[in-house]
Amino acid sequence: MEGARHSGRWNKKASFSTILLLMCMFVPTLVSLQKTCPPGDYDNGNGICCNKCLAGFKLLEECQAEGQRSNCTQCPPGQYTAHVNFFRNCFRCKQCKAKHELVESECKSDSNTICRCEDGFYKDQIDSVTSECLKCKQCGPDEMEKQACTPNSNTVCECKVNYYKLNDKCVPCKNCTSECKNHCLPVKTTTEVPKSENRFLTNIIAGGVTVAIVLLAVASLITYMITKWLTKKKLQERTSQSSDVSSPESLEVLVQSEEPSEKGLKAIPQSPGSEQEPFNLPDCVPLEIKIPDLIYMVLDLVPVLQVKQLVRSLGVTDTDIERAEMDHRSCQEAHYQMLRVWAERGSRAGAGGRGGMLHRPLMLELLDKLRKMHLGQAAEELETKYGIQ
Structure with missing residues (x-):
């Protein structure tokens, strides 16, 4: 047994050595077969x-x-x-078929077609091959143009002088900030302000605050004294009236009239003009946007493979998406239910409309998500359909 084991080990070592020897013989031959060709x-x-x-x-x-x-x-x-x-x-050769796209240079045997966007539009590159033409941005009333729109880049706007950016809107400056230097006091760099002037200014501010507090306290005290005096006077008048009442029935009526019960409150007459009717805010959408019609139009414009991405960006949970897919065999019906969940949830939160109508905040959110997904053409068609500016 021991001899057989040693013999097997020797055979394995001999095979491995043979393989190495063959590799050493053929490697120079393979290297010699490689040939370097001249340029071209x-x-x-x-x-x-x-x-x-x-x-x-x-x-x-x-x-x-x-x-x-x-x-x-x-x-x-x-x-x-x-x-x-x-x-x-x-x-x-490439064909310029995108919306608002024109041919700048025809295809030749040694060069591909070159496409460009119409005037007033710029090219938004979706990936290395696909692009779309989007409308150039118009600066708002409180903005000015920093960089004009080019065939390959959108307009760049910035706030006017004495305005600053707040929640994507330009608002006028009111305080001294890094954006509102015009409201800042000039800083003297060569000479320092004397400490005596600083103390004088501090004393003035402290004195003004102290006077304001004293005046407020005095006003509160006067108001309290006047209220107390008027209350005491009313109590005296009621006491004198109650002393003139001779019968127990009249006394009972007086007590009931003075009792601050809910019935007494309800008995107070109100003039027809004093009735407060609920104030209904006007609809912010120029045209009525019916939720079913909007959903069907979105399903026609958005590719099927991007619908789930869209509803997730709109806040629809994976649980609602799975429930819609389980309840509906048809892919289109499931996608309709996902968008319906988004619209109804917005309605319950106060952003949607009543009676199957959609309000402007949800519509603007939908347009923003479409553009972020590089579906600007779909967003433009929705804006044109419903007159969104």
Whole structure:
């Protein structure tokens, strides 16, 4: 047994040594097969350097021996190659089909089509291949243009002088801040303010605050004394009236009239003009937005694969999404239910409309989420449909 084990180990070591020896023999041979071709040529895999095709051409047949030339042919109409190559096929030319997109340069055999947006629009790059033309931003009444809209970038706006940004709106300056330097006192850099002046200013402010507190206390005391005197006078008048009442029935009526009960409060007559009717705020949306019609239009404009991303960005939970998918076999019905959950939840929170109508805050939120998902064309169609400015 021991001899068999030693023999097996020796056989394994011998096999491993043989493999290493073979590798050492063939590696120099493989290295010698690699060939460096001059610039503009390529190795066809058989150790032969063939020339590449020029831009605008494709490879029809590669060379078969040293000194031969590859057979190249020009790309057919509607196709191109932009660089030297040894491709068997040309690339298909791009077509400018996006909304508000124009052809700036036609496709040639050695260059692809170049598209640009119409005037008043700029190109928003979705990915390395896809882009869309979006409308250039118009600066607001309290803004000024910092950078004009270009074919590849949107307008850049900034607040006017003496205005600053607050919650994405420009509001006028009121206090001394980093954005509102005009409300700051000038700082003397060469000379320091004497300490005596600082003390004088501090004393004035402290004196003014003390006087205001004293006046407020005096006013409160006077108000308290007047109220106390009027209350005492009313009690005296009621006491004198009660002494003139001779019968127990009249006394009972007087006590009931003075009892601060709910019935007494309800008995106080009110003039027709004093009745307060509930004040209804006007609808903020220029046109009525019916929730079912809006949802169907969104489902027509948004790609099916992006509907879940949209409803999640609108605040619909994964639980509601799974419930909608379980309750409805149809994908469109499930997506409708997801958007319905968003609209009804907004209605209960006070942002939605009543009677199946949608208010402006939810509509603006939907448009903002569509643009962040690079669905600006869908947002523009909704704005056009419902007259949102």
